[in-house]
Amino acid sequence: MLKVGILGGGQLGRMLLQAAANYPVETYLMEKDEKSPAAHLTHHFVKGDIRNFDDVYHFGKGLDALTIEIESVNEEALEKLEAEGVKIYPKPAALKIIKNKITQKQFYAEHSIPSAEFVITQNLDDVRNHPEMLPAVHKLAVGGYDGKGVHIINSKEEIEKGFDAPGVLEKLVPVDKEISQVIAVGQKGETAIYPPVDMVFDQRLNLLDYQISPAELPQSVLWKMEAISLRIVKELKSPGIFAVELFVTKQGDVFVNETAPRVHNSGHHTIEANYSSQFDMLWRVILGYPLGNTEAILPGAIVNLIGAPGCNGEAYYEGLEEVLQMDNVFVHIYGKSDTKPGRKMGHVTIISREKQDLVYKAHKIKNTLKVITKEAAEAAKEAQKEPVVEMRDRSIGK
């Protein structure tokens, strides 16, 4: 049995280990927190810091292969391990390009991969010197994650919102759709592309609303997206799973936004909706098996469960029973004991032959299932008990 290590113990590691139990593989996991979502699902748990050279090196030494569930790992240790014969998914060279937003953008430019026009900024002064780029997105070169490290600068007045640290300033693309495409690359360079995912945003809140797959797009746009995704992974020259986030304009132009060198939130529906899930696929890549079938069994949608605003503390899943009552709905709770505003606490997948059913249920789930705290749940219950004075007043007023 191959010995395979995972760096990071979050929900991606959790789902990866759920899938690992289908194959003959001995799993290792390193993470600081032994209560993290994935920590209890591995053969061997090693407490350690994935950013620390020594921790990563000692963890990886003696293993056959390593993979990551987050980009912020110690690259140098991975490079040394790779030189000593440990297979790394993705390869450290690919990870290095992607991890830094500056090198990532330069990589697209070098290989004529369409992405938004940009300038490199070392500090806030550099941003001030490029008013011609506005409106723009300012991205920190390193350390941004889950929406952190990104600011939209609409006008000169907002420049001070920018980062006073190395980053890229990208011209805002007039986005019609944001699409994610998960793609697998096998050990011999063979590829398998998943159907594209439409990341539907709440325009008012500028927040991801739900994700639906396969995305409905003209064939010509699909071809462009596939060509771009294939080009990216070809030039990254690494086996593994990659998620390419793309912008599509009303005119049908396609720009890459960014690439993740790992299993991705936009591919979680593949667990139930596709023959080979992205997690299953990563094991096939690592274990040297043939790539799986990326085809959809049924169309699918994902609703993310995000910690509700104002709620910090032990998580309580309000509306869970109601959602579990719905047909064709799959709940994934990540097992994080504490919630905080914006924290990814789980997701719900819906599968259905009917797109209308997906959209209807996605909205229903969003309005039903909330990750709050026990106290917030009790407070809400109390509030409901009080007499409905306001309504009476209104009827009197008429």
Place this chain on the structure above:
Amino acid sequence: MLKVGILGGGQLGRMLLQAAANYPVETYLMEKDEKSPAAHLTHHFVKGDIRNFDDVYHFGKGLDALTIEIESVNEEALEKLEAEGVKIYPKPAALKIIKNKITQKQFYAEHSIPSAEFVITQNLDDVRNHPEMLPAVHKLAVGGYDGKGVHIINSKEEIEKGFDAPGVLEKLVPVDKEISQVIAVGQKGETAIYPPVDMVFDQRLNLLDYQISPAELPQSVLWKMEAISLRIVKELKSPGIFAVELFVTKQGDVFVNETAPRVHNSGHHTIEANYSSQFDMLWRVILGYPLGNTEAILPGAIVNLIGAPGCNGEAYYEGLEEVLQMDNVFVHIYGKSDTKPGRKMGHVTIISREKQDLVYKAHKIKNTLKVITKEAAEAAKEAQKEPVVEMRDRSIGK
């Protein structure tokens, strides 16, 4: 989070724990062997003997609920734990009825549930005294598992094959089909029935060939089966998952063969083929959630991977890559390090709209994927290298 314990660490525990990671639950597992298939997938592993009163009692004390993955657990400890407030799935009273083949048959008789005509036998003399029952099946009252503890006695001459220990002697039913029906019972007694599974036997070898679901049966037979299954779980008065194995005759008569009070080999396809798998469903029952949707997403088939004859030692999965290349096929290897003849080492699920595709692939998988030892694999390779003398001889002989 509820604290839930599982008694037994085999493949059923493994798949149960894969499903557990979708829900907020803290898992405990007790098993003698810390290398067992499920041992590494739980929050808390406790080394112990599930047949030992003290081990089971101390394991269960302090947990919210317990479930089993094999019947041979210490009942007395479960009874005591139940009396002290631990919820047990299935209830010890139901387990007790089922565990002993004598009480199980009496239970069917008492509740007018059709099952094959039988006599209770205390020893081999009792078998000799009932020639009128032949041809018959002789089943050990306790301890039979996976085909062990069962003998077919076709004629007086074969009586000596019977067991010289308490058991039941059942008249052979002229079976046209063997059907399994998995059924879930919630905490409030609500039920959900999975589509029936046709257990297709190799008539020549009298071995399970593959399983296909939904079974094709006349509506009147389906109704009888459902009525029988519902009656059984109603009278067992216990929440949990039950698998009812049924015989159907050419005339459309239905007899219960036996009932398992747990997730079951015949329900493994539900992981991919049904909206709520039997494992997902058991968590819903234990955690007090609404029962899931038992409907099939697509028809499914299961091929069991059984240790090949003559192979004892470290398992080698010959043909695995070839099977992983097939579309719509899901491999589950149970992670048992050693194979032995007849040991359940894994299963493969196929899902497809077309029944012909299921049957074709089931046969192909059976002929392709073999669980052997590394040595056997190497010996076979060597043999292939030798000149094909026999064939030449034959052609010369013509």
